[in-house]
Structures are given as C-alpha cells and as structure tokens.
Amino acid sequence: MGADPLSSCTTTTGVIVIVDFTAFHNGNPWDGTVQRGCAASAVSGDQAMVAAGFTPAGDVHDGPAFVCRINGDPSDSQDPCVDTPPANASWSYWHGDVHTDTWTYSASGFMSYCPPPGSVEAWVFSGSPDAGPGGRPSQPPSAFAATAPGPPAADPCDGSSGGSTPLGGGTTSGSSGAPAGSGTPNPAAASGPVNPAGPAPSTSTTTTTAPARGSGGAASDPGSGPTGSASSHPAGHAPAASGSATDPRVVDVSPASIVRPRSAGSPWPLVGGLAVALVVVVVGTLTAVRSRRRPGEG
Secondary structure, eight states, X not given: OOOBOGGGOOSSSSEEEEEEOTTSOTTSTTTTEEEEEEESSOSXXXXXXXXXXXOEEOBTTXXXXXXXXXXTBXXXXXXXOSSOOOGGGSEXXXXXETTTTEEEEOXXXXXXXXXXXXXXXXXXXXXXXXXXXXGOOSSOGGGTSXXXXXXXXXXXXXXXXXXXXXXXXOOOOTTTTOOOOSOOOXXXXXXXXXXTTOOOOGXXXXXXXXXXOOTTSOTTOGGGSOTTOOSSOXXXXXXXXXXXXXXXXXXXXXXXXXXXXXXXXXXXXXXXXXXXXXXXXXXXXXXXXXXXXXXTOO
C-alpha cells in the first residue's frame, strides 16, 4: 500500500499520522521507531491512516471499525484478533492540537472522526515503552506536525466531528452502535511498562482522563477480552535515540519506503524469453551436428 508524499502535508492542508511501534519488532530495523506518514486529503480517521501508508485491521467480534492491528501488529501469536482486545493490549487513538501542542484521547471512532487540515493523528499501543503519561505519545504534536506553510484552504470536515466535537476524554460507542475507532482503552489505567525516561513536559500533554470502556468491550470485564490475547508486551525495547535518549527515532513513511508485493503481470514476456532460448538451443544443436559430418556426406 502506497503513501502520500510527506511534502503533501502543510500547516493548512493534509493530516500527519504517526504510529508508535516501539512495543513490537525487537531486534529488527523498525525497533524503537515511530513511523510518520502524510494523508494529503482525508475526511475520516481511517482514510487518513490508509492514505498515510498504514494498514489497519479489525477483529472478528467488532469488525473493521475497531482497530486490532496496524501493519500486522500485534501478530497472530500475540493476539488472534477474534474478540475485543483488552485495554492493556490494544491501540489507543489520539488527536493532536498543533495550536495548543497537546494530545487528547479520541472521543470518536476513527471512521466517524474528521481530522482537521494541518492536524496530527496518533496511534499508540498500550504498554509501549515509549508512551508518555496516560499512554499518550511521548512527544508533543509539534514534534511530528508538518512545518511547510500552506495556502488558505477550506476545511473538508465542514462542521463534522473534526471541527465540532469537543476533544474530551475517550469513550467507546459500542452501546450506541457507532463504530469504535480503536481499542479505546483507559490510558490512565492501562498496564504495561512505564516509560523509564519519565513523563513528557507538562506543557505538551493534556490532563484529560479517559473513562473506562463501554459495552463495546469493557476494560473492567475480563471475559470480554480475547483468549490468548497479549496482556503483556515484549520486554527489552529501549527507545532508539534521535535527538536525545528519551526520544524515539521517527521514520517517515514515503512511497519509496513502502514494500509492495510484486504483481504477477502478463506471462507473455516469460513465454517469449523461453521461445528465444529454445530457438538458440535448436540452432546450436544443428550447427554442431553438421560440423561433425565427414566431407561428402549429406
């Protein structure tokens, strides 16, 4: 799946999407990184995620509206994604306000929320060693936001959830039937490793606390979580250094960095190549046979 060029996002257009993968991939090149992509145009959180180069997947119980995996994480062995993931082993969804430089836990599902142009969306797995206080990203929105100035642009949300819904504490909408955007755990109650580097500066975090999850998969009901779901995460994930020991390494997702499966394409080039090779073999054989004949034969 491709990604919009990062240059497509400006201070007034597009949406930056970041995904904190520091809870996964210990020992491979992506370990200790936060990936950042650009959605040049999106009117919902799911559109923004896909346009930015990420692949979300739901669980069997809740469907695609409840994010269980992003780019294949957690793996099948960590969570089969059959039932609603528990609060301490699920993705949380955050909205970054670039004007106040704060994060707010999503009060809407990612299919119903419209991110304002120039904003930042974040996904953090509960228990990530890089997570900040309450499970929010460890760095403020300004650390990831687009910096290129953009022209005045109309708001594609036009009064929808991105512009009118108060960015309060996160809840699920399972009881109302509206799609849930992620695992929507209670960030303050999420278990897992605590960021050893300490909390992010107070000027870059909100004090809003998300209430417990609703009937779409209550965190207080152990029976609603998946059997065999990852309740703890791989240990030994120290954040990779970028500018300091406390900051994770940020990797920009671009069209060139997306690995695409090779297309089977047309078989005719292969058939043509085999035909040419066969002709060469036949001609070579005939030449060899003729050269071995004695003079006067044939």
